[in-house]
Amino acid sequence: MLLNNTMKNPDILSPQFQENPYAVYKEMRDHHPLLFHEGMNSYIISRYEDVERAFKDNVFSSRNYDWQLEPVHGRTVLQMEGKEHSRHRNLLNPAFRGRDLFEKFIPVITKNVQDLIAAFPKDQKEIDFVAQFATIFPIGVIVDMLELPKSDLPKFHGWYTSIMGFLSNLTQDPAVTEAGLKTKVEFESYMLSIIEERRANPGGDLLSVLCTAEIDGVNMTDQEIKAFCSLLLTAGGETTDKALTLLFKNLIENPEQMEAVRNDRSLIDKAFAETLRFTPPVHMIMRQPLEDVEMSGGVIPANATVTCLIGAANRDENKYQQPDEFDIFRAEIDDKKSYTGAANHTAFALGRHFCVGSLLAKVEVNIATNLLLDHLQNIQFKDNEAPRETGVFTRSPKEMWITFN
Numbered sequence: 001m002l003l004n005n006t007m008k009n010p011d012i013l014s015p016q017f018q019e020n021p022y023a024v025y026k027e028m029r030d031h032h033p034l035l036f037h038e039g040m041n042s043y044i045i046s047r048y049e050d051v052e053r054a055f056k057d058n059v060f061s062s063r064n065y066d067w068q069l070e071p072v073h074g075r076t077v078l079q080m081e082g083k084e085h086s087r088h089r090n091l092l093n094p095a096f097r098g099r100d101l102f103e104k105f106i107p108v109i110t111k112n113v114q115d116l117i118a119a120f121p122k123d124q125k126e127i128d129f130v131a132q133f134a135t136i137f138p139i140g141v142i143v144d145m146l147e148l149p150k151s152d153l154p155k156f157h158g159w160y161t162s163i164m165g166f167l168s169n170l171t172q173d174p175a176v177t178e179a180g181l182k183t184k185v186e187f188e189s190y191m192l193s194i195i196e197e198r199r200a201n202p203g204g205d206l207l208s209v210l211c212t213a214e215i216d217g218v219n220m221t222d223q224e225i226k227a228f229c230s231l232l233l234t235a236g237g238e239t240t241d242k243a244l245t246l247l248f249k250n251l252i253e254n255p256e257q258m259e260a261v262r263n264d265r266s267l268i269d270k271a272f273a274e275t276l277r278f279t280p281p282v283h284m285i286m287r288q289p290l291e292d293v294e295m296s297g298g299v300i301p302a303n304a305t306v307t308c309l310i311g312a313a314n315r316d317e318n319k320y321q322q323p324d325e326f327d328i329f330r331a332e333i334d335d336k337k338s339y340t341g342a343a344n345h346t347a348f349a350l351g352r353h354f355c356v357g358s359l360l361a362k363v364e365v366n367i368a369t370n371l372l373l374d375h376l377q378n379i380q381f382k383d384n385e386a387p388r389e390t391g392v393f394t395r396s397p398k399e400m401w402i403t404f405n
């Protein structure tokens, strides 16, 4: 039985939510911990303990990705379970969580940051941080890791934006669906010829690793590799781009914390961890329970879609002291754990699908923040105007004009 089944409010598709999701989240946690949203045809959960359980308990499958992402990516690690899932993750671990990340990819990341900073206009001391840095940087890193042509960066950017649109299409807008499906066709024809070439002449890059990898003695098919690359470009692009923008926004809004980070760079990882809690780039992730499950507020029936509100769980007052304050020194967040499955926030999910790219994101943000702070002094919002955050599924400012010396 479902308690508090309110159809009108609180509503994550309302204008009030767009303006300030955190007030809506509080209302949900306090009075509607389990809601059914008719338009989304989904149950919504918001308390930390419930969201954590949905990510960790095997009864919550990720079969929702069969319709949420497979039509645009093909089948990926996100929707796999059990042994199939761990074998695919093991393939990614060396590049994203092991030696390669630190030995091979740190120079690649550093070069991407340096090139972007060098392209800032010399005569003007202002930039749109989003357009001129954050949206280009992480996608540039993935493109380099896969050794794809850098000149095709705008193409990748367009593709991942339309794939993220497909994933976030909560109202099932047909134009968004069509754009996603068109991207699938374009990306496929682009990647298949590169995969063929890389199979013939493998190098030391991540795409060659995927082309030569064996799972249970069998090579990955072209379609599997293409799906993997499509997921990496999307999962590693828009998320890190938003995270970096939000980190700088939070620091500019809290000048004493910006000063502390500027003077002690070992605080960058803490500031990023607190940003992930306070303003997560991905606000919600779905799951599909295999049987009826009892949660706070009622029972979710088997096979229903459940929307797990990361943004709400990360502000739960039963988990954090003064959750609506940005505080890089808060006791509850341990930056040594924040990028691992033992994290004390839900921004990377938790459990078996915990973000495989979390350490890469940490290293990217650390290097970028360090070099940006070296080059830009006295960073402020242009005209002292803080940018608005927008978005429901993922959320951040669309543009962020900053000035500096």
Ligand code: HEM
Residues within 6 Å of the ligand: 062, 077, 078, 079, 089, 142, 231, 232, 233, 235, 236, 237, 239, 240, 243, 281, 282, 285, 286, 346, 347, 348, 349, 350, 352, 353, 354, 355, 356, 357, 358, 360, 361
């Ligand atoms: C701040 C940046 C990032 C955030 C907030 C983020 C967030 C997430 C979340 C919430 C999930 C869980 C999805 C689910 O359980 O349904 C996830 C999984 C994943 N992420 Fe990230 N991500 C980030 C960066 C990256 C990067 C840089 C990469 C790689 C290039 C990446 C690759 C992946 C992959 C492959 C998965 C699927 C893992 C699995 O199913 O086992 N992510 N990420």
